Amino acid sequence: MNPCFAYPPATRFGRVIPKNKIYQHASATAALKRRFVALVDHIRWAHKLAPATLNLNPSPQVPEIQVFHLQLREPSVDTKILRAIDQAIPFPLIFELTCGERLLVAAAHKRPSEADKHKWVISEHFHSDWRPLETERAPLPVATSMDKLYEQLLSPLLPVAADAEDSLPARIDRTQAIAAQQRAIDRLQARLRREPQFNRRVAINAELRDAVRQLHQLNGPTG
Template sequence: MTDARQTPVLFRWPATAAFGRTVPKTKFYAHGTVRTALREMFIDDIQRVTWAYKLADDTIRLRGTTAVPEVQIFTVETKGADVSDDVLTAIDRTVHFPIIFEVARGDRVRTVAAQKSLHGKAPTIGAYFTTDWQSAAGPRRPLPTALDLPSLYEALLSALLPIGMREGETVAEATERLDRTRRLQREIAALEKKLRTEPQLNRKIEVRRQLKEREAVLAELTDPVPSNKE
Protein backbone atom coordinates (compact mmCIF):
# COMPACT_ATOMS: atom_id res chain seq x y z
CA MET A 1 0.00 0.00 0.00
CA THR A 2 1.18 3.51 -0.72
CA ASP A 3 1.83 6.23 1.82
CA ALA A 4 -1.07 8.23 3.19
CA ARG A 5 -1.34 11.94 3.75
CA GLN A 6 -1.72 13.11 7.33
CA THR A 7 -4.75 15.28 6.55
CA PRO A 8 -7.96 13.23 6.20
CA VAL A 9 -9.62 13.53 2.81
CA LEU A 10 -13.31 12.70 2.53
CA PHE A 11 -15.20 14.58 -0.14
CA ARG A 12 -18.86 15.60 0.01
CA TRP A 13 -20.13 14.19 -3.26
CA PRO A 14 -23.02 16.19 -4.79
CA ALA A 15 -26.50 14.73 -4.28
CA THR A 16 -27.23 15.40 -7.96
CA ALA A 17 -24.48 12.93 -8.86
CA ALA A 18 -25.81 10.07 -6.70
CA PHE A 19 -26.05 6.79 -8.63
CA GLY A 20 -26.24 4.08 -5.98
CA ARG A 21 -26.07 0.98 -8.15
CA THR A 22 -24.63 -2.26 -6.76
CA VAL A 23 -22.24 -3.91 -9.23
CA PRO A 24 -21.96 -7.72 -9.06
CA LYS A 25 -18.45 -8.79 -8.11
CA THR A 26 -18.46 -11.33 -10.94
CA LYS A 27 -18.42 -8.45 -13.42
CA PHE A 28 -14.81 -7.78 -12.43
CA TYR A 29 -13.44 -11.32 -12.38
CA ALA A 30 -15.70 -13.49 -14.55
CA HIS A 31 -13.57 -13.25 -17.70
CA GLY A 32 -10.80 -15.80 -18.11
CA THR A 33 -7.85 -13.40 -17.93
CA VAL A 34 -8.27 -12.89 -14.16
CA ARG A 35 -6.09 -15.30 -12.20
CA THR A 36 -7.62 -17.63 -9.60
CA ALA A 37 -5.93 -15.91 -6.63
CA LEU A 38 -7.48 -12.57 -7.59
CA ARG A 39 -10.93 -14.11 -7.94
CA GLU A 40 -10.56 -15.51 -4.45
CA MET A 41 -9.66 -12.03 -3.17
CA PHE A 42 -12.92 -10.68 -4.59
CA ILE A 43 -14.89 -13.48 -2.97
CA ASP A 44 -13.09 -13.48 0.40
CA ASP A 45 -12.32 -9.79 0.90
CA ILE A 46 -15.22 -7.84 -0.63
CA GLN A 47 -18.75 -7.62 0.72
CA ARG A 48 -20.17 -5.27 -1.91
CA VAL A 49 -19.14 -2.89 -4.69
CA THR A 50 -21.40 0.12 -5.24
CA TRP A 51 -21.22 2.57 -8.10
CA ALA A 52 -22.06 5.41 -5.73
CA TYR A 53 -21.73 8.63 -7.75
CA LYS A 54 -21.24 9.73 -11.34
CA LEU A 55 -19.53 13.09 -11.84
CA ALA A 56 -20.47 14.16 -15.34
CA ASP A 57 -21.79 17.06 -17.38
CA ASP A 58 -25.39 15.98 -16.82
CA THR A 59 -24.97 15.58 -13.03
CA ILE A 60 -22.65 18.41 -11.88
CA ARG A 61 -22.54 20.63 -14.97
CA LEU A 62 -18.82 20.27 -15.65
CA ARG A 63 -17.71 19.53 -19.20
CA GLY A 64 -15.83 16.31 -19.85
CA THR A 65 -13.22 15.51 -22.50
CA THR A 66 -12.04 12.36 -24.23
CA ALA A 67 -9.32 12.11 -21.56
CA VAL A 68 -11.78 12.52 -18.67
CA PRO A 69 -15.34 12.05 -19.97
CA GLU A 70 -16.69 11.31 -16.48
CA VAL A 71 -15.36 10.54 -13.00
CA GLN A 72 -16.93 7.63 -11.12
CA ILE A 73 -17.04 7.14 -7.35
CA PHE A 74 -17.02 3.49 -6.27
CA THR A 75 -17.60 2.32 -2.69
CA VAL A 76 -15.90 -0.99 -1.91
CA GLU A 77 -17.15 -2.58 1.33
CA THR A 78 -14.73 -5.05 2.88
CA LYS A 79 -15.43 -8.32 4.68
CA GLY A 80 -12.15 -8.13 6.57
CA ALA A 81 -9.39 -5.66 7.33
CA ASP A 82 -8.87 -4.21 3.83
CA VAL A 83 -8.72 -4.83 0.10
CA SER A 84 -5.51 -4.93 -1.93
CA ASP A 85 -4.44 -2.63 -4.73
CA ASP A 86 -4.67 -5.67 -7.04
CA VAL A 87 -8.42 -5.82 -6.44
CA LEU A 88 -8.81 -2.09 -7.07
CA THR A 89 -6.76 -2.41 -10.25
CA ALA A 90 -9.04 -5.17 -11.51
CA ILE A 91 -12.06 -2.93 -10.97
CA ASP A 92 -10.27 0.03 -12.54
CA ARG A 93 -9.39 -1.96 -15.67
CA THR A 94 -13.01 -3.02 -16.14
CA VAL A 95 -14.48 0.51 -16.01
CA HIS A 96 -13.46 2.81 -18.87
CA PHE A 97 -13.66 5.97 -16.76
CA PRO A 98 -11.43 7.42 -14.04
CA ILE A 99 -12.46 6.14 -10.59
CA ILE A 100 -12.13 7.50 -7.06
CA PHE A 101 -12.60 4.68 -4.53
CA GLU A 102 -13.94 4.83 -1.00
CA VAL A 103 -12.93 1.61 0.76
CA ALA A 104 -15.29 1.04 3.71
CA ARG A 105 -14.53 -1.18 6.71
CA GLY A 106 -17.38 -1.02 9.21
CA ASP A 107 -17.52 2.58 10.41
CA ARG A 108 -14.10 3.42 8.94
CA VAL A 109 -13.31 4.56 5.42
CA ARG A 110 -10.34 5.59 3.32
CA THR A 111 -10.21 7.40 -0.02
CA VAL A 112 -7.91 5.88 -2.64
CA ALA A 113 -7.25 6.41 -6.35
CA ALA A 114 -4.62 6.11 -9.06
CA GLN A 115 -4.10 8.36 -12.05
CA LYS A 116 -5.79 6.66 -14.98
CA SER A 117 -5.17 7.36 -18.66
CA LEU A 118 -7.79 6.27 -21.20
CA HIS A 119 -5.51 6.48 -24.24
CA GLY A 120 -5.33 3.21 -26.13
CA LYS A 121 -7.51 0.10 -25.97
CA ALA A 122 -6.77 -0.60 -22.31
CA PRO A 123 -6.49 2.10 -19.62
CA THR A 124 -3.11 2.83 -18.07
CA ILE A 125 -3.24 2.91 -14.28
CA GLY A 126 -0.55 4.45 -12.09
CA ALA A 127 0.33 3.87 -8.45
CA TYR A 128 -2.47 4.09 -5.90
CA PHE A 129 -2.51 6.85 -3.31
CA THR A 130 -4.62 6.56 -0.18
CA THR A 131 -5.66 8.44 2.92
CA ASP A 132 -5.50 6.96 6.40
CA TRP A 133 -8.55 5.18 7.78
CA GLN A 134 -11.00 7.69 9.25
CA SER A 135 -14.51 7.83 10.62
CA ALA A 136 -17.16 7.39 7.93
CA ALA A 137 -19.32 9.80 9.93
CA GLY A 138 -16.59 12.44 10.02
CA PRO A 139 -16.73 15.81 8.25
CA ARG A 140 -16.46 15.91 4.48
CA ARG A 141 -14.94 18.71 2.44
CA PRO A 142 -16.66 20.22 -0.61
CA LEU A 143 -15.40 19.33 -4.06
CA PRO A 144 -12.47 21.45 -5.28
CA THR A 145 -13.38 24.37 -7.49
CA ALA A 146 -12.89 23.39 -11.13
CA LEU A 147 -13.78 24.62 -14.60
CA ASP A 148 -14.17 21.17 -16.15
CA LEU A 149 -13.93 17.47 -15.32
CA PRO A 150 -10.20 17.09 -16.16
CA SER A 151 -9.28 19.87 -13.73
CA LEU A 152 -11.63 18.42 -11.08
CA TYR A 153 -10.04 14.98 -11.49
CA GLU A 154 -6.58 16.51 -11.20
CA ALA A 155 -7.60 18.31 -7.98
CA LEU A 156 -9.13 15.16 -6.47
CA LEU A 157 -5.97 13.18 -7.15
CA SER A 158 -3.67 15.93 -5.87
CA ALA A 159 -5.50 15.85 -2.52
CA LEU A 160 -4.44 12.21 -2.10
CA LEU A 161 -0.74 12.65 -2.87
CA PRO A 162 1.59 12.05 0.11
CA ILE A 163 3.66 15.09 -0.90
CA GLY A 164 2.61 18.69 -1.40
CA MET A 165 2.33 19.80 -5.00
CA ARG A 166 4.46 22.67 -6.24
CA GLU A 167 3.00 25.67 -7.96
CA GLY A 168 2.16 24.82 -11.57
CA GLU A 169 2.98 21.13 -11.09
CA THR A 170 0.70 18.44 -12.53
CA VAL A 171 -0.24 15.23 -10.73
CA ALA A 172 1.85 13.26 -13.24
CA GLU A 173 4.89 15.46 -12.52
CA ALA A 174 4.36 15.21 -8.75
CA THR A 175 4.03 11.43 -9.02
CA GLU A 176 7.28 11.21 -10.98
CA ARG A 177 8.97 13.36 -8.33
CA LEU A 178 7.58 11.10 -5.62
CA ASP A 179 8.94 8.02 -7.42
CA ARG A 180 12.38 9.64 -7.63
CA THR A 181 12.15 10.53 -3.93
CA ARG A 182 11.39 6.95 -2.94
CA ARG A 183 14.22 5.57 -5.08
CA LEU A 184 16.63 8.02 -3.43
CA GLN A 185 15.38 7.09 0.04
CA ARG A 186 16.12 3.43 -0.70
CA GLU A 187 19.60 4.32 -1.99
CA ILE A 188 20.29 6.44 1.10
CA ALA A 189 19.18 3.63 3.41
CA ALA A 190 21.50 1.22 1.59
CA LEU A 191 24.43 3.65 1.81
CA GLU A 192 23.81 4.25 5.52
CA LYS A 193 23.90 0.50 6.11
CA LYS A 194 27.08 0.20 4.06
CA LEU A 195 28.67 3.05 6.02
CA ARG A 196 28.03 1.25 9.30
CA THR A 197 29.63 -1.98 8.12
CA GLU A 198 32.49 -0.74 5.92
CA PRO A 199 35.82 -1.40 7.73
CA GLN A 200 38.16 0.55 5.42
CA LEU A 201 38.55 4.28 6.00
CA ASN A 202 39.03 5.28 2.36
CA ARG A 203 35.87 3.45 1.35
CA LYS A 204 33.97 5.04 4.26
CA ILE A 205 34.97 8.47 2.96
CA GLU A 206 33.66 7.60 -0.52
CA VAL A 207 30.37 6.27 0.91
CA ARG A 208 29.95 9.46 2.96
CA ARG A 209 30.47 11.52 -0.20
CA GLN A 210 27.84 9.54 -2.09
CA LEU A 211 25.49 9.80 0.88
CA LYS A 212 25.80 13.60 1.07
CA GLU A 213 25.19 13.92 -2.68
CA ARG A 214 21.99 11.89 -2.51
CA GLU A 215 20.78 13.68 0.62
CA ALA A 216 21.21 17.00 -1.17
CA VAL A 217 19.20 15.79 -4.16
CA LEU A 218 16.53 14.40 -1.82
CA ALA A 219 16.25 17.74 0.00
CA GLU A 220 15.77 19.47 -3.36
CA LEU A 221 13.11 16.97 -4.49
CA THR A 222 11.09 17.31 -1.29
CA ASP A 223 11.33 21.09 -1.12
CA PRO A 224 7.87 22.53 -1.91
CA VAL A 225 9.56 25.60 -3.43
CA PRO A 226 12.40 24.28 -5.64
CA SER A 227 15.48 26.33 -6.40
CA ASN A 228 16.14 27.69 -9.88
CA LYS A 229 18.72 24.93 -10.40
CA GLU A 230 16.02 22.28 -10.90
Protein backbone atom coordinates in the same frame (compact mmCIF):
# COMPACT_ATOMS: atom_id res chain seq x y z
CA MET B 1 -7.39 19.15 2.75
CA ASN B 2 -10.35 16.85 3.32
CA PRO B 3 -10.39 14.08 0.63
CA CYS B 4 -13.97 13.05 1.52
CA PHE B 5 -16.47 14.87 -0.66
CA ALA B 6 -20.24 15.19 -0.57
CA TYR B 7 -21.36 14.07 -4.02
CA PRO B 8 -24.57 15.68 -5.31
CA PRO B 9 -27.75 13.55 -5.30
CA ALA B 10 -27.93 13.79 -9.12
CA THR B 11 -24.72 11.75 -9.35
CA ARG B 12 -25.96 8.84 -7.24
CA PHE B 13 -25.76 5.49 -9.04
CA GLY B 14 -25.86 2.82 -6.33
CA ARG B 15 -25.27 -0.37 -8.28
CA VAL B 16 -23.54 -3.41 -6.73
CA ILE B 17 -20.79 -4.77 -8.97
CA PRO B 18 -20.32 -8.58 -8.90
CA LYS B 19 -16.70 -9.50 -8.29
CA ASN B 20 -16.71 -11.92 -11.22
CA LYS B 21 -17.27 -8.98 -13.58
CA ILE B 22 -14.04 -7.45 -12.28
CA TYR B 23 -12.27 -10.80 -12.65
CA GLN B 24 -13.33 -11.10 -16.29
CA HIS B 25 -12.29 -7.62 -17.38
CA ALA B 26 -9.06 -7.55 -15.36
CA SER B 27 -7.94 -11.08 -16.36
CA ALA B 28 -7.64 -11.91 -12.67
CA THR B 29 -5.39 -14.76 -11.59
CA ALA B 30 -6.47 -17.34 -9.03
CA ALA B 31 -4.30 -15.61 -6.43
CA LEU B 32 -5.95 -12.24 -7.09
CA LYS B 33 -9.42 -13.80 -6.83
CA ARG B 34 -8.48 -15.19 -3.42
CA ARG B 35 -7.39 -11.70 -2.33
CA PHE B 36 -10.77 -10.30 -3.39
CA VAL B 37 -12.64 -13.02 -1.50
CA ALA B 38 -10.51 -12.57 1.63
CA LEU B 39 -10.56 -8.77 1.78
CA VAL B 40 -13.61 -7.40 -0.07
CA ASP B 41 -17.15 -7.95 1.18
CA HIS B 42 -18.82 -6.10 -1.72
CA ILE B 43 -18.23 -3.41 -4.35
CA ARG B 44 -20.78 -0.70 -5.05
CA TRP B 45 -20.71 1.74 -7.95
CA ALA B 46 -21.84 4.66 -5.82
CA HIS B 47 -21.67 7.79 -8.00
CA LYS B 48 -21.30 8.74 -11.64
CA LEU B 49 -19.74 12.18 -12.06
CA ALA B 50 -20.43 13.33 -15.61
CA PRO B 51 -20.95 16.56 -17.55
CA ALA B 52 -24.71 15.96 -17.55
CA THR B 53 -24.99 15.25 -13.80
CA LEU B 54 -22.70 18.13 -12.74
CA ASN B 55 -23.29 20.68 -15.50
CA LEU B 56 -19.56 20.78 -16.33
CA ASN B 57 -17.72 21.08 -19.61
CA PRO B 58 -16.71 17.67 -21.01
CA SER B 59 -13.08 16.63 -21.35
CA PRO B 60 -11.57 14.04 -23.74
CA GLN B 61 -9.11 13.04 -21.00
CA VAL B 62 -11.81 12.71 -18.34
CA PRO B 63 -15.18 11.83 -19.91
CA GLU B 64 -16.61 10.73 -16.53
CA ILE B 65 -15.40 9.98 -13.01
CA GLN B 66 -16.80 6.98 -11.18
CA VAL B 67 -16.88 6.68 -7.38
CA PHE B 68 -16.64 3.11 -6.09
CA HIS B 69 -17.36 2.06 -2.49
CA LEU B 70 -15.51 -1.03 -1.28
CA GLN B 71 -16.75 -2.60 1.96
CA LEU B 72 -13.72 -4.42 3.37
CA ARG B 73 -13.49 -7.35 5.74
CA GLU B 74 -10.32 -5.90 7.32
CA PRO B 75 -8.70 -2.44 7.21
CA SER B 76 -6.11 -3.19 4.55
CA VAL B 77 -5.29 -1.13 1.44
CA ASP B 78 -4.50 -3.76 -1.19
CA THR B 79 -3.28 -1.87 -4.26
CA LYS B 80 -3.44 -5.03 -6.41
CA ILE B 81 -7.19 -5.11 -5.85
CA LEU B 82 -7.55 -1.41 -6.64
CA ARG B 83 -5.43 -1.77 -9.79
CA ALA B 84 -7.56 -4.71 -10.97
CA ILE B 85 -10.73 -2.62 -10.63
CA ASP B 86 -9.05 0.29 -12.40
CA GLN B 87 -8.05 -2.03 -15.23
CA ALA B 88 -11.60 -3.35 -15.51
CA ILE B 89 -13.38 0.05 -15.58
CA PRO B 90 -12.53 2.37 -18.52
CA PHE B 91 -12.98 5.62 -16.58
CA PRO B 92 -11.07 7.48 -13.87
CA LEU B 93 -12.06 6.10 -10.45
CA ILE B 94 -12.22 7.40 -6.91
CA PHE B 95 -12.33 4.65 -4.27
CA GLU B 96 -13.96 4.98 -0.87
CA LEU B 97 -12.91 2.05 1.33
CA THR B 98 -14.85 1.37 4.52
CA CYS B 99 -14.18 -1.11 7.29
CA GLY B 100 -16.28 -1.01 10.45
CA GLU B 101 -16.54 2.63 11.45
CA ARG B 102 -13.55 3.83 9.41
CA LEU B 103 -13.20 5.34 5.94
CA LEU B 104 -10.27 5.82 3.56
CA VAL B 105 -10.17 7.45 0.11
CA ALA B 106 -7.84 6.17 -2.62
CA ALA B 107 -7.23 6.75 -6.31
CA ALA B 108 -4.68 6.43 -9.08
CA HIS B 109 -4.25 8.99 -11.83
CA LYS B 110 -5.68 7.55 -15.06
CA ARG B 111 -5.28 8.98 -18.55
CA PRO B 112 -5.95 7.58 -22.01
CA SER B 113 -2.91 5.98 -23.63
CA GLU B 114 -1.40 8.01 -26.47
CA ALA B 115 -0.43 4.77 -28.24
CA ASP B 116 -3.84 3.09 -27.94
CA LYS B 117 -6.96 5.14 -27.23
CA HIS B 118 -8.73 2.04 -25.92
CA LYS B 119 -6.20 1.62 -23.08
CA TRP B 120 -5.54 3.66 -19.95
CA VAL B 121 -2.25 4.56 -18.30
CA ILE B 122 -2.60 4.07 -14.53
CA SER B 123 -0.24 5.56 -11.96
CA GLU B 124 0.41 4.03 -8.56
CA HIS B 125 -2.42 4.42 -6.07
CA PHE B 126 -2.46 7.17 -3.46
CA HIS B 127 -4.64 7.20 -0.38
CA SER B 128 -5.66 9.19 2.66
CA ASP B 129 -5.34 8.05 6.24
CA TRP B 130 -8.12 6.07 7.84
CA ARG B 131 -10.62 8.41 9.47
CA PRO B 132 -13.96 8.04 11.28
CA LEU B 133 -16.81 7.04 9.00
CA GLU B 134 -18.88 9.98 10.24
CA THR B 135 -16.19 12.49 9.15
CA GLU B 136 -17.89 15.59 7.75
CA ARG B 137 -17.63 15.67 3.98
CA ALA B 138 -16.39 18.71 2.10
CA PRO B 139 -18.46 20.31 -0.68
CA LEU B 140 -17.52 19.13 -4.15
CA PRO B 141 -14.73 21.42 -5.46
CA VAL B 142 -15.75 24.23 -7.79
CA ALA B 143 -14.59 23.46 -11.32
CA THR B 144 -15.45 24.42 -14.89
CA SER B 145 -14.63 21.11 -16.57
CA MET B 146 -14.32 17.40 -15.81
CA ASP B 147 -10.53 17.39 -16.04
CA LYS B 148 -10.24 20.29 -13.56
CA LEU B 149 -12.61 18.53 -11.17
CA TYR B 150 -10.55 15.34 -11.44
CA GLU B 151 -7.39 17.24 -10.50
CA GLN B 152 -9.06 18.66 -7.41
CA LEU B 153 -10.37 15.26 -6.32
CA LEU B 154 -6.92 13.70 -6.62
CA SER B 155 -4.91 16.56 -5.17
CA PRO B 156 -5.67 15.91 -1.44
CA LEU B 157 -4.40 12.32 -1.80
CA LEU B 158 -0.90 13.27 -2.98
CA PRO B 159 1.74 13.38 -0.23
CA VAL B 160 3.82 15.93 -2.15
CA ALA B 161 2.74 19.53 -1.64
CA ALA B 162 1.91 21.53 -4.75
CA ASP B 163 4.35 24.18 -5.91
CA ALA B 164 2.94 27.26 -7.62
CA GLU B 165 3.94 25.98 -11.07
CA ASP B 166 3.33 22.26 -10.49
CA SER B 167 0.78 20.52 -12.68
CA LEU B 168 -0.98 17.44 -11.33
CA PRO B 169 1.04 15.06 -13.58
CA ALA B 170 4.26 16.75 -12.40
CA ARG B 171 3.27 16.25 -8.74
CA ILE B 172 2.44 12.60 -9.43
CA ASP B 173 5.77 12.04 -11.20
CA ARG B 174 7.62 13.63 -8.28
CA THR B 175 5.63 11.60 -5.73
CA GLN B 176 6.47 8.36 -7.54
CA ALA B 177 10.13 9.36 -7.89
CA ILE B 178 10.31 10.08 -4.14
CA ALA B 179 8.74 6.70 -3.33
CA ALA B 180 11.19 4.90 -5.66
CA GLN B 181 14.15 6.75 -4.12
CA GLN B 182 12.99 5.88 -0.61
CA ARG B 183 12.79 2.20 -1.63
CA ALA B 184 16.36 2.44 -2.94
CA ILE B 185 17.48 3.90 0.40
CA ASP B 186 15.71 1.12 2.29
CA ARG B 187 17.50 -1.50 0.17
CA LEU B 188 20.90 0.12 0.80
CA GLN B 189 20.23 0.31 4.53
CA ALA B 190 19.32 -3.40 4.54
CA ARG B 191 22.55 -4.23 2.66
CA LEU B 192 24.55 -2.17 5.13
CA ARG B 193 23.07 -4.06 8.09
CA ARG B 194 23.94 -7.42 6.50
CA GLU B 195 27.45 -6.56 5.28
CA PRO B 196 30.27 -7.64 7.66
CA GLN B 197 33.24 -6.43 5.60
CA PHE B 198 34.51 -2.96 6.44
CA ASN B 199 35.56 -1.89 2.91
CA ARG B 200 32.20 -2.91 1.45
CA ARG B 201 30.38 -1.09 4.25
CA VAL B 202 32.32 2.06 3.33
CA ALA B 203 31.24 1.72 -0.31
CA ILE B 204 27.59 1.11 0.64
CA ASN B 205 27.67 4.11 2.98
CA ALA B 206 28.85 6.29 0.09
CA GLU B 207 25.97 5.03 -2.06
CA LEU B 208 23.57 5.64 0.80
CA ARG B 209 24.72 9.24 1.30
CA ASP B 210 24.27 9.91 -2.43
CA ALA B 211 20.81 8.33 -2.41
CA VAL B 212 19.75 10.45 0.60
CA ARG B 213 21.05 13.57 -1.15
CA GLN B 214 18.96 12.73 -4.23
CA LEU B 215 15.90 12.22 -2.02
CA HIS B 216 16.37 15.66 -0.46
CA GLN B 217 16.61 17.19 -3.93
CA LEU B 218 13.36 15.49 -4.98
CA ASN B 219 11.60 16.70 -1.84
CA GLY B 220 12.73 20.24 -2.55
CA PRO B 221 12.37 23.17 -0.15
CA THR B 222 8.90 22.02 0.97
CA GLY B 223 10.02 18.44 1.67
